[in-house]
Amino acid sequence: MLASLTLLLVLQLIGEVLVQWLGLPVPGPVVGMALLFAALMIRRDTPAPLRETANTLLQHLSLLFVPAGAGIMVHASLLAREWLPTLTAVVLSCAITLLLTAAVLRLGARGR
Amino acid sequence: MTGEIRELWVYLAASPLLGLTLTLLAYQAAHALYLKLGSHPLANPVALAVALIVALLTLTGTPYAVYFDGAQFVHFLLGPATVALAVPLYAQLPRLKQLFGPSMLALLAGSVVSVLSVWWIAQALGAEPRTLLSLAPKSVTTPIAMGISEKIGGLPSLTAILVILTGIVGAVIGPALLKATGTRDPAVTGFAIGMSAHGIGTARAFQLGETAGAFSALAMGLNGVVTAIVVPLIARWLS
Numbered sequence: 188m189l190a191s192l193t194l195l196l197v198l199q200l201i202g203e204v205l206v207q208w209l210g211l212p213v214p215g216p217v218v219g220m221a222l223l224f225a226a227l228m229i230r231r232d233t234p235a236p237l238r239e240t241a242n243t244l245l246q247h248l249s250l251l252f253v254p255a256g257a258g259i260m261v262h263a264s265l266l267a268r269e270w271l272p273t274l275t276a277v278v279l280s281c282a283i284t285l286l287l288t289a290a291v292l293r294l295g296a297r298g299r
Numbered sequence: 300m301t302g303e304i305r306e307l308w309v310y311l312a313a314s315p316l317l318g319l320t321l322t323l324l325a326y327q328a329a330h331a332l333y334l335k336l337g338s339h340p341l342a343n344p345v346a347l348a349v350a351l352i353v354a355l356l357t358l359t360g361t362p363y364a365v366y367f368d369g370a371q372f373v374h375f376l377l378g379p380a381t382v383a384l385a386v387p388l389y390a391q392l393p394r395l396k397q398l399f400g401p402s403m404l405a406l407l408a409g410s411v412v413s414v415l416s417v418w419w420i421a422q423a424l425g426a427e428p429r430t431l432l433s434l435a436p437k438s439v440t441t442p443i444a445m446g447i448s449e450k451i452g453g454l455p456s457l458t459a460i461l462v463i464l465t466g467i468v469g470a471v472i473g474p475a476l477l478k479a480t481g482t483r484d485p486a487v488t489g490f491a492i493g494m495s496a497h498g499i500g501t502a503r504a505f506q507l508g509e510t511a512g513a514f515s516a517l518a519m520g521l522n523g524v525v526t527a528i529v530v531p532l533i534a535r536w537l538s
Contacts, residue, residue: 195379202382212527214442216381217520223385233386241386244379245512248502249345250326251377254318254370255441256349256463258456260356261363265430265457272424277437277461280417281468282476284438284495288409288518289482292490295401 191240198222312361318369325351338506340471345463345499377498381440384501384516391513394486402490406518409494410525413438414533428538433457435530437465440497443523451534462497469496470503485511493518 201222203215211218227233259266266273311317329347336342356366367374388395395402417434426434432453436444441462448458473492482488485508492500493515501519505512 192379195382198382199378212446213524214440214446216378217440217443217523219378219382220385220388220520223382224388227385227389228392233389238386241383244376244383245387245502245505247326247330248380248498248505250322250348251373251380252345252441252463252466252499252502253322253326253348253352254367254374255459256345257352257356257366257370258363259349259460259463260353262454262457262460266460269426269430272421272426273430273434273461274464275424276417276421276426276434277465278468278472279420280413280437281465281495282472283416284409284413285469285473285476285491286480287412288405288494289477289480289487289491291405291408292398292401292487293482293484295404296398296484296487 188236188240188243191234191237194237195219195223195240195244308359308361312359312365315369315372318366319372320369321352321355321366322348322370322373325355340475340503343467343471345470346467349463377441381498384520387505387509387513388516388520391486391510391517394510394514395517398486398490402517402521405490406494406521406525409491409518410438410522410529411533413495413522414526414530418533418537429454430457432534432538434461435534436526437461438469438495438497439523439526440519443527447527447530451531463499466496466499469500473500473503474507486514489514490518494522497522 198219199216202218205211205218206213206215325348326344329344329351332347333342333344356363414435417437418431421431421434432451433448435451436447436458441459444458444462445455449455469492473496474488477488477491488507489504489511492504497519501512501515504515
């Protein structure tokens with residue numbers, strides 16, 4: 188558990204460093220994810236402790252969004268003024284993206 | 300509130316303990332309620348927990364910054380959790396190889412359409428330009444979206460809220476909408492949810508199963524990269 192958590196943090200750190208050095212357009216953790224994925228591909232198997240730690244962290248992934256979500260109170264007045272266009276755009280755009288992505292993927296995957 | 304309780308609250312609010320504990324308690328209460336309501340998608344645990352916390356902070360007159368001082372420890376875990384997404388993703392490697400070509404196509408189409416649709420709809424309904432810029436990266440994970448928003452002149456903190464709102468909407472409507480339109484393959488379901496609703500969608504996709512969760516994580520990561528490139532181009536073209 189401790190070693191795996193350290194590994195995740197080290198990869199995140201390397202990710203942050205690479206982002207700064209190379210001026211990448213993505214955040215450090217996403218680069219860290221790519222690095223871990225590459226490492227697992229080379230190793231060809233996931234160590235059991237790493238799998239457990241990852242499961243523990245991901246089991247309550249929703250929890251991790253709560254602190255940022257509560258920031259809604261900071262923008263309450265702006266959102267109160269523009270809630271209708273904002274909410275409508277978010278809901279419709281979300282539905283369009285869902286349907287289009289699924290349709291393209293299904294079409295492309297047909298017969299495989 | 301009586302004077303003594305107020306004093307105690309002010310004392311406690313000064314340490315990170317309160318914000319951290321409040322986050323964990325609110326989330327567990329929200330999660331218990333979600334289970335009690337038969338895991339109804341409308342009872343989204345993130346939305347419930349946020350509502351609970353905002354109500355409490357507003358009632359006690361506690362500023363968000365004071366709360367976040369403690370809550371940042373939970374927020375911080377988003378980093379290692381994002382790295383950890385590589386583990387379920389790797390477990391889907393055979394499926395991933397099989398779907399590689401179509402995934403890239405779906406990624407490109409979904410990413411561009413997500414940005415264009417939210418921009419045009421909000422603009423048609425009269426949203427301010429700054430809101431449009433803050434909305435554009437709404438479908439990608441919070442840190443990427445905030446970075447993009449800053450780069451194109453939006454409000455990063457507003458973007459964070461809109462991203463979370465999008466995540467909740469996608470988690471609520473995604474599984475039902477895809478099922479109703481005939482998507483049966485969990486890989487396709489997961490990928491579409493991750494494309495439109497990033498991490499919150501991914502959390503929901505893991506509830507549908509390991510395959511849906513892994514493909515949602517994949518889509519979320521890829522969409523982050525593509526959107527970071529696409530949004531600045533589209534924003535320059537449209538504004």
